[in-house]
Amino acid sequence: MNLQHIEQYVAGRLGEEESCAFEEYCLANPEFARQAEYEQRLKAGLAIVARGSTAEFVRSDSHQARWNFAAAAGVLLTLFAMYYVWGHHAARAAKPLMAAVATDSQRSGPALRLAMVRGSENAPVLPDGSVRVEIVGLFDLGSHYSVALDRLERNTYDTVATLYSQHPTSPVTLEVMVESDQLKPGTYSLRVRKQASGEESLDFSFVRF
Amino acid sequence: MDFVPGGELSRRIREGDVSAESELIRQFEPGLRVLLRRRTGGDHGLLQDLVQETLLVVIQRLRGAGIEDPQKLAAFAAQTARNLAIASLRKAERQKTDVDTDATDRNADPAQNVDAIAADIEAALAVRALLRELPQARDRLMLKRFYLDDHDKHVICQEMDLSEAAFNQALSRARKRFREILEERGFAKRDLLSLGL
Numbered sequence: 057m058n059l060q061h062i063e064q065y066v067a068g069r070l071g072e073e074e075s076c077a078f079e080e081y082c083l084a085n086p087e088f089a090r091q092a093e094y095e096q097r098l099k100a101g102l103a104i105v106a107r108g109s110t111a112e113f114v115r116s117d118s119h120q121a122r123w124n125f126a127a128a129a130g131v132l133l134t135l136f137a138m139y140y141v142w143g144h145h146a147a148r149a150a151k152p153l154m155a156a157v158a159t160d161s162q163r164s165g166p167a168l169r170l171a172m173v174r175g176s177e178n179a180p181v182l183p184d185g186s187v188r189v190e191i192v193g194l195f196d197l198g199s200h201y202s203v204a205l206d207r208l209e210r211n212t213y214d215t216v217a218t219l220y221s222q223h224p225t226s227p228v229t230l231e232v233m234v235e236s237d238q239l240k241p242g243t244y245s246l247r248v249r250k251q252a253s254g255e256e257s258l259d260f261s262f263v264r265f
Numbered sequence: 266m267d268f269v270p271g272g273e274l275s276r277r278i279r280e281g282d283v284s285a286e287s288e289l290i291r292q293f294e295p296g297l298r299v300l301l302r303r304r305t306g307g308d309h310g311l312l313q314d315l316v317q318e319t320l321l322v323v324i325q326r327l328r329g330a331g332i333e334d335p336q337k338l339a340a341f342a343a344q345t346a347r348n349l350a351i352a353s354l355r356k357a358e359r360q361k362t363d364v365d366t367d368a369t370d371r372n373a374d375p376a377q378n379v380d381a382i383a384a385d386i387e388a389a390l391a392v393r394a395l396l397r398e399l400p401q402a403r404d405r406l407m408l409k410r411f412y413l414d415d416h417d418k419h420v421i422c423q424e425m426d427l428s429e430a431a432f433n434q435a436l437s438r439a440r441k442r443f444r445e446i447l448e449e450r451g452f453a454k455r456d457l458l459s460l461g462l
Contacts, residue, residue, distance in 0.1 A: 067415055076343070083296030092299045096363045098443050100307060100389030106413055148356065172449070178380040208386040243386050256397050261450075263388060 057081045062092045065230050066099055107212050131202070131220055131251065154205055154217040158229045162188055166236075170246060170260035179243065182264045187236045191248055193258050195224035203232050204247040208261070213245065220251065239264045276333035278327040293320065293342050300343060306399050311390075315353060319346040331351040391446040397438060404435050411436065 082089035171192035277285035
C-alpha cells in the first residue's frame with residue numbers, strides 16, 4: 057500500500073474488495089492510517105472552506121493591490137455604515153458584541169488570553185459576561201488592526217462582529233471586549249489583521265459553551 | 266503488509282493482560298478512525314462513539330470466546346466496525362420517521378454539539394491558513410481541482426501545464442504543511458485525547 061492507494065481511497069475510487077483490504081492494512085499499520093486520516097481531514101477542510109467561499113482558492117497574488125484598495129474602500133464604507141446604524145439605534149441597542157477596552161473596570165473583570173501555543177491540546181473556553189480578550193502576538197504600535205469574530209458552523213463560518221482601527225496595548229498584546237452572553241454556544245475564531253497591509257491575519261479559535 | 270502481532274495480543278488479552286488491551290487500542294484506533302470517518306459523513310461524535318464501541322466489542326470478544334483465527338484480528342476488527350456503522354445508519358434511518366423535534370431541541374447538549382463539529386472546523390481553519398500560505402494561486406486551484414472537483418491528476422497536469430513531478434511536489438508540500446498546522450495548533454492530538462490515551 058502506498059500514497060496512491062490513500063488518494064484513491066479518499067477519493068472513493070477503490071472497489072469494494074480493495075477498500076476492505078485498504079482498511080485492514082490501516083488497522084495493521086497505525087502510522088499509515090494516520091497519513092490516510094490527514095488526507096481525509098484535508099479533503100473535509102477544503103470542502104468546508106469551499107462552501108464558505110471559493111474565492112480563497114482563486115485569489116490571485118498579482119491583484120493584491122487591487123484587493124487592498126477594495127478592502128480599504130470596504131472598510132471606509134463599513135465604518136460609515138456602522139456609524140450611521142449605531143447613531144440611529146444607540147438608544148435601543150444593548151452592549152455591542154465586541155468593543156474596544158475603554159475603562160479600567162473592564163480590566164478587572166473576566167479575561168481570556170489567546171495565544172498561538174505550539175502543541176496546545178484544547179481550544180480555550182470563553183467565560184460568561186463581559187470578557188476582556190487579550191490577544192497575544194507581535195503588533196506594531198503605530199498601526200491599526202481589524203478584529204473579526206467568526207462563528208464556525210459545520211459547513212461555513214459567519215462573521216458576527218468586526219472592529220476596525222484597534223490599537224495594540226503593547227507590542228505583544230491587543231485587547232478587545234467580547235459580550236460572551238450574546239454569543240450562542242459554538243466554536244468561534246478571532247481574526248486579527250494589520251489594516252492597509254498585505255500581512256496575513258492571525259487566527260485564534262475558542263469555544264463558547 | 267507489516268507484521269501484526271494479532272495472535273500474541275489475543276493470547277495476552279485472553280490471559281487478562283491489561284497492557285495488551287492498551288496496545289490493541291493504540292494499534293487499531295487510527296485505522297478504525299479512517300474506516301469509520303468514511304461511513305459517518307462528518308459526524309465526529311458518531312465517529313468517536315463507533316470507534317469506542319468497536320474497540321469494546323473486540324476486547325470483550327478476546328477476553329471471552331476469542332476469534333477463530335487470531336492472525337486475522339485486524340480483519341475481525343474492521344468487519345466489526347463496518348457492521349456497527351451499518352447498524353448505526355439503520356437506527357438513524359428508523360429514527361428519522363418519528364423524531365420529536367421539540368424534545369430533541371430541548372435535550373440537545375450544546376457542549377456535545379460543539380465537540381461534534383470541532384474536528385472538521387479545525388481542519389477548515391488549518392486549510393484556510395494553508396491556503397493563505399500557499400504562494401501561488403496555481404497551487405490553491407490545483408488543490409481545489411484535485412480534492413473537491415475530483416479531477417484526475419493527469420488531466421489537471423495537462424490543463425494547468427504542469428509536469429507530474431511538479432504536481433506531486435506541490436501536493437506533498439501542501440499535505441506536509443497541513444499536518445504541521447494541525448499539530449502546531451494542537452488539533453492533531455484532540456482525537457487521541459478524547460479516547461483517554
